Amino acid sequence: MTTPATAHAKLILSARGIVNRFGKQVVHDKLSLDIVPGEIIGIAGGSGSGKSVLLKTLTGLHQPDAGEVLLNGKAVQSIGAAEKASLFGVLFQQGALFSSLSVAQNIMLPMREHMALPAEEQEQIAAMKLALAGLDADSGIKFPSALSGGMVKRAAFARALALDPKILFLDEPTSDLDPIAASGIDALIRQLNDSLGITVVIVTHDLTTLFTICGRIAVLVDRKITVDTADKLMKSDHPWIHEFFHGPRAEGAMTARKTSHGN
Amino acid sequence: MPRVPKNKQQISADPSGPTVVVSGDGDRLALAGALDIVTLAAARNSLKKWSRQGPSRSLDVAKLDSLDTPGALFLRGLRDKGVKLTGIRAEHQALLDLICELDLKPLPKVKSVPRWRQLVIQLGKGADNAWHDALDIITFVGRAASWTVNALIHPDCLRPASISRHIAETGIQALPIIGLMAVMIAVVIGYQGVAQLRPFGGEDFTINLVAVSVLREMGVLITSIMVAGRSGSAFTAEIGVMKTREEVDALKVMGIEPMQVLVVPRLIALVVTLPLLTFFADIMGLIGGAAIAQALLDVSPAQYLTRLPQVIDGSDLFVGLFKAPIFAFFIAIISCMHGLRVSGSAESVGRETTRAVVKSIFLVIVLDAFFSILFEKIGL
Numbered sequence: 001m002t003t004p005a006t007a008h009a010k011l012i013l014s015a016r017g018i019v020n021r022f023g024k025q026v027v028h029d030k031l032s033l034d035i036v037p038g039e040i041i042g043i044a045g046g047s048g049s050g051k052s053v054l055l056k057t058l059t060g061l062h063q064p065d066a067g068e069v070l071l072n073g074k075a076v077q078s079i080g081a082a083e084k085a086s087l088f089g090v091l092f093q094q095g096a097l098f099s100s101l102s103v104a105q106n107i108m109l110p111m112r113e114h115m116a117l118p119a120e121e122q123e124q125i126a127a128m129k130l131a132l133a134g135l136d137a138d139s140g141i142k143f144p145s146a147l148s149g150g151m152v153k154r155a156a157f158a159r160a161l162a163l164d165p166k167i168l169f170l171d172e173p174t175s176d177l178d179p180i181a182a183s184g185i186d187a188l189i190r191q192l193n194d195s196l197g198i199t200v201v202i203v204t205h206d207l208t209t210l211f212t213i214c215g216r217i218a219v220l221v222d223r224k225i226t227v228d229t230a231d232k233l234m235k236s237d238h239p240w241i242h243e244f245f246h247g248p249r250a251e252g253a254m255t256a257r258k259t260s261h262g263n
Numbered sequence: 264m265p266r267v268p269k270n271k272q273q274i275s276a277d278p279s280g281p282t283v284v285v286s287g288d289g290d291r292l293a294l295a296g297a298l299d300i301v302t303l304a305a306a307r308n309s310l311k312k313w314s315r316q317g318p319s320r321s322l323d324v325a326k327l328d329s330l331d332t333p334g335a336l337f338l339r340g341l342r343d344k345g346v347k348l349t350g351i352r353a354e355h356q357a358l359l360d361l362i363c364e365l366d367l368k369p370l371p372k373v374k375s376v377p378r379w380r381q382l383v384i385q386l387g388k389g390a391d392n393a394w395h396d397a398l399d400i401i402t403f404v405g406r407a408a409s410w411t412v413n414a415l416i417h418p419d420c421l422r423p424a425s426i427s428r429h430i431a432e433t434g435i436q437a438l439p440i441i442g443l444m445a446v447m448i449a450v451v452i453g454y455q456g457v458a459q460l461r462p463f464g465g466e467d468f469t470i471n472l473v474a475v476s477v478l479r480e481m482g483v484l485i486t487s488i489m490v491a492g493r494s495g496s497a498f499t500a501e502i503g504v505m506k507t508r509e510e511v512d513a514l515k516v517m518g519i520e521p522m523q524v525l526v527v528p529r530l531i532a533l534v535v536t537l538p539l540l541t542f543f544a545d546i547m548g549l550i551g552g553a554a555i556a557q558a559l560l561d562v563s564p565a566q567y568l569t570r571l572p573q574v575i576d577g578s579d580l581f582v583g584l585f586k587a588p589i590f591a592f593f594i595a596i597i598s599c600m601h602g603l604r605v606s607g608s609a610e611s612v613g614r615e616t617t618r619a620v621v622k623s624i625f626l627v628i629v630l631d632a633f634f635s636i637l638f639e640k641i642g643l
Binding site: 086099100104111115116117118121123124125126127128129131132136137138140141144145161163164191194195196197 | 299300301303304307331332333336354357358360361362365366367368369370371373606607608609610
């Protein structure tokens with residue numbers, strides 16, 4: 001499923017010495033993060049620990065105050081628009097589906113902008129992405145305002161997958177979802193990772209997601225990042241990390257992990 | 264780096280980019296290279312005729328280096344046509360299985376309606392909307408009026424902080440632009456007046472023309488249109504965004520009536536502000552008139568001041584100021600009503616804001632025409 005980072009593995013994304021500050025408040029203090037191709041890595045941290053800012057920094061939406069983000073060894077800020085579109089897929093927390101376009105048009109938008117494909121072909125691909133994300137073809141002609149929360153996530157998933165990105169960034173993919181829908185999203189992430197070999201970076205609070213599908217977990221705490229597997233992080237003696245992995249909610253999620261690994 | 268407006272070429276025609284190669288002949292072909300969204304069109308073109316021929320053909324995909332979901336979809340299409348895929352690599356098998364297991368249906372077509380029927384449908388919808396709009400406005404006027412009266416009877420329901428904030432935003436901050444517009448309008452009327460009246464030797468009457476039209480019509484009309492565009496749109500957008508963020512529902516749940524906290528303060532603020540702004544616009548218009556008199560008629564400001572009471576009387580000022588609170592009432596009502604009508608999307612905020620501004624300006628002008636006739640009939 002996932003590969004642990006080794007010193008020699010080729011890195012798909014690497015953040016070096018990232019510093020982000022807003023006014024006097026330092027959010028990230030020279031943190032570094034390496035992501036290997038094909039892994040699922042979870043980014044966890046308390047509210048206000050700068051998870052979303054880190055995600056924005058990794059995707060090049062936010063220019064850090066210091067440090068650099070390298071994508072396949074190239075500075076993320078210098079990558080052209082079209083290339084970036086085919087490398088990155090981002091699932092925004094609220095879906096960020098364009099409300100004036102139908103779901104299928106939302107999925108076809110990046111294809112229409114960056115690829116010279118006939119309309120019919122685009123529609124076939126859009127229908128395939130919808131099915132991949134677990135939506136039926138009928139929802140393709142619906143507008144985002146007519147979708148439920150879970151469907152919005154799935155539609156946004158389909159759009160993030162539009163150009164078969166190499167890395168998928170997911171910002172709280174299971175928040176606001178009922179447990180069944182959330183497990184569905186977890187299964188979807190794992191399936192995409194298994195069969196497409198897509199690298200997945202998940203920012204989440206959802207302990208079940210972290211424990212069941214993430215190979216490694218990056219914990220943002222004290223403006224730094226600690227990256228390790230769930231098992232090793234459980235043994236960490238940092239008070240916040242200990243609390244995070246041993247709180248009452250963590251126990252339940254651990255059970256889920258055991259069941260899912262037992263299968 | 265210069266921006267390429269249509270960057271399709273950046274991916275698809277990149278010479279160093281991935282390519283797909285078709286080799287072999289007859290019933291047995293082989294694909295090599297990359298079969299992905301970029302090379303899909305090329306692959307489809309080269310295999311078009313071949314895939315239409317009879318069954319018992321096979322395609323070797325062992326030399327494919329990369330395969331993505333559109334590529335897998337293409338292979339699934341070939342397989343469905345009876346082509347046998349051979350030599351599938353292990354890493355592609357999972358992807359191909361995933362795509363082949365999907366329950367694919369084409370996107371449903373949105374039914375297209377002939378142009379003439381669309382016209383009829385739109386006409387019907389328009390009439391229906393207009394009817395419902397009229398009903399809504401009447402209902403809303405009733406509710407807003409009853410809540411306002413309620414607030415006036417029970418002054419502790421009034422929200423002085425909110426009212427004063429809206430007075431500051433709709434009134435004080437609008438002073439510069441409204442003053443400037445009033446001066447400009449006086450200048451425009453003045454120039455036209457001088458040009459039209461000079462051939463008859465009556466250019467002195469330009470002073471009457473400017474003063475009377477500013478006081479009776481232009482002052483209040485310009486102010487109302489400006490306020491509708493400036494504050495009316497702000498009302499709709501503010502309330503609309505609150506509606507999309509469920510803040511309005513939150514108020515209801517807390518037992519606070521949105522009419523009372525959102526509509527009544529804005530209504531009262533605007534009804535107070537617009538007459539004051541109109542009075543300010545009147546003064547500025549008369550100052551503009553003084554400038555015109557000096558520039559075109561050689562009438563000094565002192566002479567202008569002594570002539571003013573002869574050409575205008577209280578009724579001119581009254582007619583203008585009388586209309587202001589009525590216009591204010593309708594601008595506030597329509598803007599707030601459309602704000603509360605916003606549903607869900609950001610698009611809807613924009614649409615309702617446009618409607619609110621158009622409708623309030625339209626209503627202001629219609630009411631103004633009505634008042635012109637009314638005041639003529641009663642001899643004011």
